Amino acid sequence: MADNLVIVESPAKSQTIKKFLGPDYEVKASFGHVVDLPQKSLGIDIENNFQPQYEVSPDKKKVISELKSLAKNAKKVWIATDEDREGEAIGRHVANQLGLDIKKTSRIVFHEITKDAIQHAVANPRTLDMHLVDAQQARRVLDRLVGFELSPVLRRKIKAGLSAGRVQSVAVRLIVEREREIQKFESESSFKVVGFFIGDAKQPFKAELSKEFKTQPEAQSFLEEIKAALYNISDIEVKPGKKSPSAPFTTSTLQQEASRKMGFPVARTMQVAQKLYEAGLITYMRTDSVNLSETAIAACQQEITKLYGKDYSKPTNYVTKSKGSQEAHECIRPTHMENSVAGADPQEKKLYELIWKRTLASQMAPAEVEKTKATIDISTSKLKFIATGEVIKFEGFLKVYMESHDDEDDQNQEGMLPILKKGELLTMQSILAGQKFKNHPPRYTEASLVKKLEELGIGRPSTYAPTISTIQKRGYVVKEDRPGEQRSFVEMILKAGQITTETKKQMTGAEKQKLFPTDIGMVVTDFLVEHFSDIMDYNFTANVEEDFDKIAENQLQRQDMMLNFYGSFHASVVDTMGSAERQSGERELGIDPVSGRKVIARIGRFGPMVQIGHQDDEEKPKFASLPAGKNIETVTIEDALKMFALPRVVGMYEGKEMAAAIGRFGPYIKRASVFASLPRDAGYDVFTITAEQAETLVKAKVEQVQNRNISAFDYHGKQIEVLKGQYGPYIKFDKNNFKIPKGGKDATDLTLEDCMAIIGPKALGSDTPAKSSAKSEKPKKKAPVKKASPKKKK
DNA sequence: CAGTGAGCGAGCTTCCGCTTGACTT
Numbered sequence: 165m166a167d168n169l170v171i172v173e174s175p176a177k178s179q180t181i182k183k184f185l186g187p188d189y190e191v192k193a194s195f196g197h198v199v200d201l202p203q204k205s206l207g208i209d210i211e212n213n214f215q216p217q218y219e220v221s222p223d224k225k226k227v228i229s230e231l232k233s234l235a236k237n238a239k240k241v242w243i244a245t246d247e248d249r250e251g252e253a254i255g256r257h258v259a260n261q262l263g264l265d266i267k268k269t270s271r272i273v274f275h276e277i278t279k280d281a282i283q284h285a286v287a288n289p290r291t292l293d294m295h296l297v298d299a300q301q302a303r304r305v306l307d308r309l310v311g312f313e314l315s316p317v318l319r320r321k322i323k324a325g326l327s328a329g330r331v332q333s334v335a336v337r338l339i340v341e342r343e344r345e346i347q348k349f350e351s352e353s354s355f356k357v358v359g360f361f362i363g364d365a366k367q368p369f370k371a372e373l374s375k376e377f378k379t380q381p382e383a384q385s386f387l388e389e390i391k392a393a394l395y396n397i398s399d400i401e402v403k404p405g406k407k408s409p410s411a412p413f414t415t416s417t418l419q420q421e422a423s424r425k426m427g428f429p430v431a432r433t434m435q436v437a438q439k440l441y442e443a444g445l446i447t448y449m450r451t452d453s454v455n456l457s458e459t460a461i462a463a464c465q466q467e468i469t470k471l472y473g474k475d476y477s478k479p480t481n482y483v484t485k486s487k488g489s490q491e492a493h494e495c496i497r498p499t500h501m502e503n504s505v506a507g508a509d510p511q512e513k514k515l516y517e518l519i520w521k522r523t524l525a526s527q528m529a530p531a532e533v534e535k536t537k538a539t540i541d542i543s544t545s546k547l548k549f550i551a552t553g554e555v556i557k558f559e560g561f562l563k564v565y566m567e568s569h570d571d572e573d574d575q576n577q578e579g580m581l582p583i584l585k586k587g588e589l590l591t592m593q594s595i596l597a598g599q600k601f602k603n604h605p606p607r608y609t610e611a612s613l614v615k616k617l618e619e620l621g622i623g624r625p626s627t628y629a630p631t632i633s634t635i636q637k638r639g640y641v642v643k644e645d646r647p648g649e650q651r652s653f654v655e656m657i658l659k660a661g662q663i664t665t666e667t668k669k670q671m672t673g674a675e676k677q678k679l680f681p682t683d684i685g686m687v688v689t690d691f692l693v694e695h696f697s698d699i700m701d702y703n704f705t706a707n708v709e710e711d712f713d714k715i716a717e718n719q720l721q722r723q724d725m726m727l728n729f730y731g732s733f734h735a736s737v738v739d740t741m742g743s744a745e746r747q748s749g750e751r752e753l754g755i756d757p758v759s760g761r762k763v764i765a766r767i768g769r770f771g772p773m774v775q776i777g778h779q780d781d782e783e784k785p786k787f788a789s790l791p792a793g794k795n796i797e798t799v800t801i802e803d804a805l806k807m808f809a810l811p812r813v814v815g816m817y818e819g820k821e822m823a824a825a826i827g828r829f830g831p832y833i834k835r836a837s838v839f840a841s842l843p844r845d846a847g848y849d850v851f852t853i854t855a856e857q858a859e860t861l862v863k864a865k866v867e868q869v870q871n872r873n874i875s876a877f878d879y880h881g882k883q884i885e886v887l888k889g890q891y892g893p894y895i896k897f898d899k900n901n902f903k904i905p906k907g908g909k910d911a912t913d914l915t916l917e918d919c920m921a922i923i924g925p926k927a928l929g930s931d932t933p934a935k936s937s938a939k940s941e942k943p944k945k946k947a948p949v950k951k952a953s954p955k956k957k958k
Numbered sequence: 959c960a961g962t963g964a965g966c967g968a969g970c971t972t973c974c975g976c977t978t979g980a981c982t983t
Contacts, residue, residue, distance in 0.1 A: 173976065173977060174976095174977065174978085175977085175978075176978095193977080193978090194976090194977075195976085195977045195978060195979095196975080196976035196977025196978080197975070197976045197977075198976095198977095200975090200976095201973090203971095203972095204970080204971075204972095223977095223978090223979090224977095245976090246976085249975095250975055250976055251976080253975095253976090254976065254977090300975090303974080303975085304973095304974075304975080306973095306974095307973050307974045307975085308972095308973055308974080309973085310973065310974095311972055311973025311974075312971090312972055312973060313972095313973095314972085314973085315971075315972040315973075316971085316972075318972090319971080319972085324971090325971080325972095326972085327971080327972045327973075328972080328973085329972085329973045329974070330973075330974075331973085331974065332973085332974090438978085442978095450976085450977090623974085623975095624974085624975060624976090626974095626975055626976060626977080627974065627975060627976095630974090630975090631974090746965095766963095768962085768963040769962075769963050769964080770961085770962055770963065771962095771963095773962095773963065775963080779963095779964075785963085787962080787963055789962095825960075826960085827959080827960025827961085828959070828960055828961085829959060829960060830960085831960095832959095832960055834960075839959075839960055841959095841960090
C-alpha cells in the first residue's frame with residue numbers, strides 16, 4: 165500500500181502521473197465533480213445565504229467509497245485537481261467527503277504532465293483556496309437559479325418540455341438573430357470588371373478594375389468607352405510580406421478546423437479526440453490554453469529540424485487571448501511529436517494528423533512572400549486596372565499546414581503574376597463585366613457557433629459540444645441542408661472590339677449542415693428577450709464572470725452577489741408568470757378567398773401550423789401543417805392555402821383512390837392501406853404528381869412488401885416473422901426486431917426453434933406455455949381495446 | 959410509420975461544468 169494518495173480529475177491522466185511519481189504514490193481519479201445540487205429539486209437555501217445543498221452524485225458513490233478506503237490507508241492525501249475554479253471546488257468536495265482537514269490538506273497544481281512539472285508541484289504544495297471555491301459556488305448557484313426558475317416560465321407560457329439557461333438561451337438567440345438578418349437582407353448586385361492581358365512575357369494574367377459599377381448601363385458605357393483603348397503598366401510595387409502560423413489547438417479551434425477540413429460535427433471531434441487521449445496519443449482535449457510545455461517545444465524543434473532543416477524551426481510561445489480562459493491545461497498536441505501518424509481507425513488518424521500538423525506548424529518559421537501590385541493605365545479612361553500577385557519566397561510553416569477559413573469564397577485567390585515592367589504595353593485579350601451579388605451573412609455551423617460563443621466568453625471547453633446538442637434536442641434549432649435557388653445574372657464581354665451580353669444562371673444560397681432556428685426557438689427567444697433582457701444580453705456572462713473573479717479575490721462576498729442578482733431576477737420571474745400572455749407566435753397571413761376567413765400561422769400543441777378561421781368562430785377552424793422549409797415568419801398565404809389542398813386525390817388504381825399528402829415522414833401516396841413515400845430528389849411534388857407516377861410508386865411499394873416476407877411461424881398465438889429489411893433479413897416478434905447472427909443458417913432455412921433461440925427466452929416473454937390459456941388470452945383482448953381508444957384524450 | 963391543434967394543473971422536468979463508461983442502433 166502506497167503512503168501517498170494523489171487525487172486528479174481524469175483517470176487517463178492518473179496513469180501518466182503515477183509513472184513520474186513512483187511506487188510511494190497511488191494516483192486516483194475523481195472522474196470530475198463528485199457532488200452536485202440535487203437533480204430534481206432546486207437545492208438552494210435561498211433564505212439562508214443561498215446555501216447550496218450538495219449531495220454525492222449517484223454515479224460517484226462508488227468512486228467516493230473507493231477513495232475513502234484508499235485515503236484511510238494512506239499517510240498523506242494530495243489534491244491534484246485542475247487549477248481552475250471548478251478544479252478547486254472538486255478538490256474541496258473530495259476533501260470534504262474523505263473527511264480531511266481542509267486547512268491542512270496539501271493542494272498541488274501543474275499545467276502540463278511532465279516529470280519536472282509534477283515533481284515541482286509536489287515540492288511546492290499549498291492549501292485549498294476557499295475564495296476560489298466560493299466563486300465556483302456562486303457560478304453553480306446562479307446557473308441553477310436561472311435554469312430552474314426560467315424553464316417553468318417557458319413551459320407555462322409557451323410549451324411543455326422547454327428549457328432556458330445562461331448559455332443555451334444566448335446560443336439560440338445568436339442563431340435567431342442571424343436568421344432574421346438574413347431574412348431582412350436584400351442582395352444588392354454590382355458589376356465587377358476583370359481584364360485579361362498579355363505582356364512581353366507572353367503569359368496571360370488578369371487584373372481587376374479599381375471600381376465596381378452599380379448598374380448594368382454604367383458598366384456597359386464603361387466598356388464602350390474602352391473599346392479601343394491602349395493599356396500600359398504605369399506602376400509596379402513590390403512589397404515583402406509575412407504569414408505567421410496559427411497557435412496550436414484549443415478545444416474550440418480544433419472543433420472549427422475539424423469541421424471545416426473534415427466536416428466533423430463538434431460532438432464527433434470530441435469523441436474521436438477522447439479516444440486519442442485515452443490511448444495516450446494526445447494531451448487533454450478540453451482546454452482553452454494555447455500553451456505548449458517546454459519539452460513539447462523542444463520536441464517540435466527537433467522534429468522540424470530533422471524533417472525540414474534548421475531554417476524552418478522557430479520555437480514560439482503563444483499567449484491565450486480568449487475571454488474568461490482558465491488555462492488549467494496545455495494546448496491540444498501530440499504527446500510524442502516523432503509520431504506523425506497515429507490512431508486506431510481512419511477518423512482517429514485524420515484528426516491526429518490535423519493535430520500533429522497544427523502543432524508542428526505552430527513552431528515553424530513564418531512564410532515569406534513577395535506581394536506585387538501592378539497598376540495598369542487605360543488610355544481612354546481615368547480608371548485603372550490593378551493586378552496583384554503573390555510569390556512565396558520561403559515556405560516556412562506552409563510546408564506543413566494551411567488553416568482554412570469559413571468564408572472561402574470571399575477570398576481573393578492571389579496567384580502568380582508573370583514578370584512585368586513599368587511602362588510595358590499590354591495586349592488586352594478580353595474584358596469581362598459580370599454581375600455579382602452580395603452574400604447575406606453566413607448561417608452558423610456548429611463550429612462557427614462555438615467560435616462565437618468563445619469570443620463572447622460564454623460556455624467552456626467541456627460544454628461547447630453538449631450545448632450545441634441541447635439546443636437541437638430542445639427543438640430550438642435544427643441542423644439541416646437546404647437546397648439553393650437559381651438566380652440569373654448578366655455578363656458582358658468585350659472582345660476584339662465587340663461587346664456581347666449574356667444572361668446566365670447560377671445556383672445560390674444552398675446550405676449544408678447549417679443551424680436554422682425553429683419557430684419555437686424564435687418565439688422563446690423573443691419572449692426571453694422581452695422579459696429577461698439582462699440574462700439574454702450577450703455580455704451577461706462576461707459581467708457575472710467579473711463578479712466571480714472578485715469573489716475569488718475576496719473583494720466581493722458570494723452572498724452579496726447572489727442577493728443583488730436574485731432580487732431583481734426573481735421579481736421578473738414572478739411578474740412574468742403572473743402577467744405575461746401565452747405565446748404562440750401567431751401571425752396573420754391574410755384572408756382565405758374561398759371562405760373569407762382569416763388565415764393565421766401559429767404554434768399549436770404539436771408544433772407550428774396554419775389554420776383558417778378561429779376557435780371561437782361558429783364553424784370549426786381548418787388546420788394544416790407548414791410546408792417544408794418554411795416557418796411562421798416566412799410562410800406566405802399562398803404557401804398556406806396550398807397546404808389545405810392536401811390530401812389531394814390523384815387518381816384511381818384498381819378501383820380505389822390514390823391520395824397525395826404530406827405526413828410525419830414527408831410526402832406520400834396512400835391507396836387503401838398502402839403508403840408509398842415520394843422518393844426524394846426524383847422531381848416529384850405532392851401538388852403536381854400525376855396518376856401514372858403515383859401508380860408506379862404504389863405498385864413498387866406493394867411488390868416490396870410482398871417480397872419482404874421470407875417465412876412466418878405461430879408462437880402461442882403470436883407471429884414470429886422472418887422479413888427482408890433494408891439492412892438484410894431480420895426477425896420480427898412482438899414489435900421488436902432481432903438481428904440474425906452471421907455465420908449461421910440462411911434466413912430462408914430458419915425453423916421456429918432457430919427463431920426462438922435467436923429471440924431468446926427473455927424477449928419471448930411472459931406469455932409462456934406455463935400460463936393457462938385463459939390468462940394468456942386476457943392481454944390479447946385488452947390490447948385492441950387500448951388501441952381503439954386514443955390514448956392522449958383525457 | 960403517414961394524427962393531432964383547449965386549458966387547468968398533478969407531476970415531472972429544467973441549469974452549467976467537471977469527468978467516463980453503460981447503454982442502444
